[in-house]
Amino acid sequence: MDFVRDNLPYILAGISVGGQYALIAIGYTMVYGILRLINFAHGDMFMIAGLMAVYAVTWMPLYVAIPFIIVLTVLLGFGIERVAYKPLRSAPRMSVMISAIGVSYLLQNAALYITGGLTKTYPNIPFLADTITVFGATTKVVTVVTPFLTIGLVILLVILINNTKIGMAMRAVSRDFETSRLMGIKIDSVISMTFIIGSFLAAIGSILYFTNYTGVMPTAGAMPGLKAFVAAVFGGIGSIPGAVIGAFIIGICENIIKGLGWTTFSDAFTFALLIVILIVKPTGLFGEKNIDKV
């Protein structure tokens, strides 16, 4: 019991940051599921969402700024797909990946240009940034809100994918482009939809994450992006529940390690985990088996 009590703040922080990773990881895993592309720009889009909030609050009240940056992030994700990935639809997969890396650097450099390389402080969102006490541990409200919000959004997403027409089309397209076209499905609309959902969740994730870690700098998306990517691989890339569970596991483990006093190694742990998964179970926890087409 002592262990739990002593480490409660770390466990809470772990669950919270895990939820934030999960919201980013879903974007990676959904895009991979459909395009078989690792969207390297996803983490940077998350950072841009953070920066947009920094600037937006100087022009408008917070309750306008939040929906505004969510919409802008969604438009950014949609636009990136249209400009950088869609023209390469029939190109080899490697070309699209290189394009993704290019977009990633473009976003980072744009951020560097705008901020002048200075770390910007994320706006204080009143309710989320308030402190509360949970079982004797003092933390921000966002820590408690994140897991519930994450799980709520994931449930909505799963319902969308399993029970709606567009969800059915997404599952079909992720399996077979050509046959999907024969059904009359517009592949490009389905792909856009995936990017829209991924960007939307990343925008929510950025609000939660930066409320906790308030420094926004051009490389702020790299680490959470990479960790979310590891979470997606851990859960089995292409699988939404896998990405969410992977993200929570990584978030919690990382923070418990910090709690044990090995903060220096907490990042190393995540990447060591990646290496172990790739060796032991490359398809991850819930990864798709390759079904051979007859």
Added chain:
Amino acid sequence: MLKIENLNVHYGGIHALRGVNMHIQEGKIISLIGANGAGKSTTLKSIMGLVDKSAGSVIYKGEDITKAQTIDIVKKGISLTPEGRRVFPDLTVKENLLLGAYLRKDKAEIKKDLEMVYGLFPRLLEREWQIAATLSGGEQQMLAVGRSLMSKPQLLMMDEPSLGLAPIIVKSIFEIIKEINKNGVSVLLIEQNAKAALEISDYAYVLETGTVVLEGPGKELITNDQVRKAYLGA
């Protein structure tokens, strides 16, 4: 109904179709036979707009659909049941069928057609909630045909519906094709099983290295020496 004129396709560096001419009449079963690599599948895919055409024209009901998008071709009432069935393996039988009706908005009619497909293939009704990957090859073929029918096609094109199926199932597939045709759907059929195809066809085309080398009523081609030697093994 469908007129193909001088269709040319270049495909991965080869000249796959070299001036194909075909005419599909309304209400008939037309078959297209030929050896592997003769260009049969390419012909159907290029009609559907899945493969770019380098020359020629495709006229459907007096309308030029040569450059139309696949989605618009499906809307106009042409459906292709692709080679190898290509059912969506992790979707249920019912979801697969509903995807066939993806472009339709008439909910009541879709429901009716779903019942019509289940009437045609009672096995699919029994397995309505199973995922398609768990079906046998024959059942998957039934699903693929049923899925095509769900788009309410006026012209149904089938690419090797009997491939890899047990003889008894092949027979029932051909029966079904006849029945679909009787209900007013024109059929364009590709088959390796040339004899069975010619027997049910009103008219047939023989394709060799991208050109039509022979054509005529199905019953006539069965007795044609050239066809017998090359495709019927007699």
